[in-house]
Amino acid sequence: MRPAWSVIFFTSVSGVGYGLTFWLAAAVLAGSSEVDRTLALVALGIGLFLISAGLLSSTLHLHHPERAWRAFSQWRSSWLSREGVAAILAYAPLLWLALAVWRGAAGPLVALLVMLMSVITVLCTAMIYASLRPIRAWCHYLVPPIYLGFALASGAFWLLLLLAPAAQAPSWLPAVSVLALAAVWFAKWRYWRELDQDKSPSTPATATALTGAVTPLDPPHTEENYLLHEMAYSVARRHSNQLRRIAVVSGLLLPLLSLGGLLLPAVASGLVLGVGAAALTLGILIERWLFFAEATHTVTLYYGTQP
């Protein structure tokens, strides 16, 4: 599948945003007095900015963005519609939390609502892809947990970066960051392994209802069409092992090493943690690029490439 930057940016960056708001709400729930009001507002503002930038970016790949409002109507059947509805609904508790923090009166109810809506929205984003059966790499049970895992892990690191240099981070936050990161990369490792081992039930023979060996002789057209442009992207598969290693170094090893920055004084700590959070975000972008670029669609069977 062709990796469109607008969609890669949308899923990655809005994920970081919802992860950040999730853990900030968790910190409020655990004991709001711990977190400084200004820092909490800055974290919420960054979260809202990342979420909104992601959502706006997702409309860039539409051919008719002026009709995007129609996408809120089909939530009964469409995960894309559900994602849009959830994203809009999530703004209510997010803005409520910002107001409550500002007034110094953030209660457990609003914090719980923010956590719930952040998780629901990220899962809806994942389900847009996980519900597409012709794309074996997306229609996989680990796709929703991995989307959620990367959102929570990156959100925890970003919150740590904002709070730790000011000695405001809740004591449990570093441990949660490590746990989330380890869990999501374990899931991703299993996902890659299963993807490499499993075979698609669809073959050139089932695609043509012919039993026996089917090999393409003459293509229907000599130039690339929309289908091949969109769904027969092959660059990543040639370099997938290298890119997977780069994603693991950037998205797992560097962020873990950067946690050593917690032992340093404020400014140095901020710098080291910042490098870690940036590396993690870059790792997620590479992982998301691979998620698209490595995926193959059953339509390629007609053109002679195995999904």
Next chain:
Amino acid sequence: MTQLPAKPAPVKLGLVIDLDTCVGCHACAVSCKEWNTGGWVAPLSDQNPYGPNQSGTWLNRVHSYEWSGDDDSASRTVHFPRSCLHCEDAPCVTVCPTGASFKRGEDGIVLVDEDKCIGCGLCAWACPYGAREMDLDQGVMKKCTLCVDRIYNEELAEHERVPACVAACPTSARHFGDLGDPESAVSKLVAERGGADLMPEQGCKPTNKYLPPRSRKAAAPRMGAAAASTSTSVGFLGWLDQLLSD
């Protein structure tokens, strides 16, 4: 509404495509393009049609394959027209976020309301068969309409009220009819020839059926014998053969 009709349509209009008689002439694809580019909706656009890297929206594509079947010793060419199968469980319909994609309750035809389409392309991803192509000029998704503007068109003579691809096929490899009625000509053809679904494992329950090529095992030796016998012709041809061989 992009939910599927609550009850499966009693009438299931669709195509039956005979892979035995299709000669791969692309007349169906060209005729489809011609009808749908000149119809009442916007044209099926082409990009850079006279320059390098031209592309365009087509609703029907004809592939040609080399096929070695189970019972035939030699491999053979099979031409394979590919278009929308008007599935009963059409995933392209349910994924649509705007309600532009829909399946008609009365005859099962899957259509796109182009005024509601936002051009997100999700339906094309959801279709296992590659039946939908984005019109890059209009920015909306295009697909086979089963020539809904022909088959019910009372301005046309009755024998012309079939999809353009069916009307154009010179070998009658394409058949149009109601696959929901077991007594219809197309349903009988499917039963008689063992018509099959494409990628049944994808769970879309396609309406269109494909008839497999007939076995040629019995006919092949005779054709071989006829070819060999030319060297032992008698009479005038034998004399000519001998004269020219010297």
